[in-house]
Amino acid sequence: MRLAATIRNVVHTFGSLREVLAKANPPKSGDDLAGLSARSAVERVAARAVLAQVTLHELRQNPVVPYEQDELTRMVEHTLNEAAFRAVAHLTVGQFREWLLESTTTGEHIRSISAGLTPEMAAAVCKLMSNLDLMTVAAKCQVVVRANNTLGLPGRLSSRVQPNHPTDDVAGILYSMREGLSYGCGDAVIGVNPATDTAESTAEILTAIDAVLKKNAIPTQHCVLSHVTVQMRALDLGCPMDLMFQSLSGSEGGNRAFGISVALMDEAYDKMKRMGTARGPNFMYFETGQGSALSSAAHHGADQVTLEARCYGFARRYDPFLVNTVVGFIGPEYLEDGPQITRAGLEDHFMGKLLGLPMGCDACFTYHARMSQDELECLKVLLGAAGCTYLMSLPVGDDIMLNYQSTSYHDIPSVRRLLNKRPTPEFDAWVVERDIWDYEHNRPGENFGRPEAITPVRGNP
């Protein structure tokens, strides 16, 4: 395989497929930080020209982190669906892009080859696509999953209520949750990032949320996003737990920094299968985000888009109910500004969907990144139009514990109305019954934004 392309009589050569993949990326501050970016816009195009000629078969033979050094690489290689792989192995990345975009290629077709794709293939084709390409293909991909709700059906846009509190004040969490529900948010999950990472605290929060959901017969799922080992201990305490959460990274070393491995996640999955309280069959929840491997110096010279795709390769082992990329959370050293965060959100959503995951996105920025609120609001609409499974939701988008800006309780119904989307069918029935939304006139119902309409449980607000 000769990795070279000529542009205006200048020959650009590349030392490895990993280098080609990195240099084909649109500009990202994280790739600059890792010293992997193309040196010029022309070199970037040359890398893409080379990449367009590489076959999917060659990509499988050249994972960005070597087989011998990384358990994720080995796991992907051992579990790849060979029949699905054979259907597309001969295509070059350029041809694969065209096949995905072709009108005759349906979501059903894409789903039938998903399990034969390695993360590197999803990342490679992503690099040849514009933002609108990414949206066009992602919108075709339908990934339907079920816990208590059925997520990912056409015409649906779901949301997580994220009622975080800096000291885990349960009353404060429940007030925020009830307000979110009254805006029709929360059909993906009521998910709390705890300030205290203990089993007792996790169990206390889950038990309190569970009581309010049961009392009001709200069809959704709950989750406390503590470390997976903490959640396993919380299960032993006998608390309800609909979804089990963990952050994932794209290499064995990155996951070690997160305190996890494939074996540990297998164990967690088995335990949750026995003890989880959602109906299923899907009950795992994963979060990812470009830059996580580099931040623990476990990137093996690979770019952050490819490493992000490898998180999805890991996630897919567990048929998750939710996966989302926390796209602007880590900070400007990985995604510097509005265009980079927007691009990354669309890339991650596309790659996740292509690999068969129910992909959501935490469209967000930290206050030291150069993204405006207007740009962030645009990204939410772009994601909705691309068929994103779910977005986050918080009061005014402000996370008072984690100090960053995300999607708000008001944004979800706004985007839904713009794009003519509804929550999951089960949750929708509840929304109609509680008169939160008036579908006859497609406008807010009597109880829209009225948290009082959700009955508190005695002893807790």
Added chain:
Amino acid sequence: MARTRELVAELRERLGGAAPQPPPAPLPRVPEPPVRVFPKRHEGSRYARETAAHTTALLGIGQVGTRYATDVVLQFQAELAVAHEAVATELPEDWAAKNGLLGLRSRVTHHREFLLRPDLGRRLDDLSLARLKMEAKHGVDVQPILADGLSAVACMQSGLELLASFTRACEARGLTVGTPVCARYARVWLEDEIGQTVKARVAAILLGERPGLGTGDGLSAYLVYEPAVGKTDGDRNMMSNIHARGTPPAVAGDRLAVLARAMVDQKRSGVSLELGHLVAELGDAASRHHRAPQVRERLVEVPT
């Protein structure tokens, strides 16, 4: 072609031909919408008042259609502006010297680089390293480091007060305190090289924290035992939200000194530092990653 022309003619006829669009029906005087004020809780709903006792999240703010009331928008934008301003403000080069501190600087050369290159913000530039070697006391128990971090505003507002209370509290606990230094373009891990250079037993960096909405004035403190380049986050103990509405600097200085004393006594820091017996003295600082709740202030006032 003929068929297209027919269709166009038909369509034009149906859409009103050459006639202008009919004017909209006149609207009677639009009633003034109800007042929706944030965050004067007493004017808001009962729900808004109840929530205020438990959370600073912006709850009970109502809605206009599916969007925010104007008053909420203005408050939000003001809070966003405060956060952005805190990030953008730089510590003046002579600020350290003017306040009697030994001025140091990381390898970062300008503000954008500071945001994009955390690796450079964790190491001293050559000149600073030389100055530190020459001018700072060596072999102390605690090396205090004041720094800009992600909010020079916080550093300038309450940094000196925190530094003074921390120093006093350390000395009161029998700890020797090093030459006070102030670092520009500093990341948390810069304390490793500074502490290692002066051979301090504990390095304590007090720096402006990543601002939240409307809160650019918070300081965080990170302490590490036997500072050395290569220490990780698991080796540190930290305290955040040090400001008038969270933990006031005077109180924080005292608690941080308790932490420093415990590190020197137990010869370790981070995850393995045993703090169970110090809970009463430490208050909020007893939890390794404690975040105090904020108080939400109304930022926009207009004469009525």
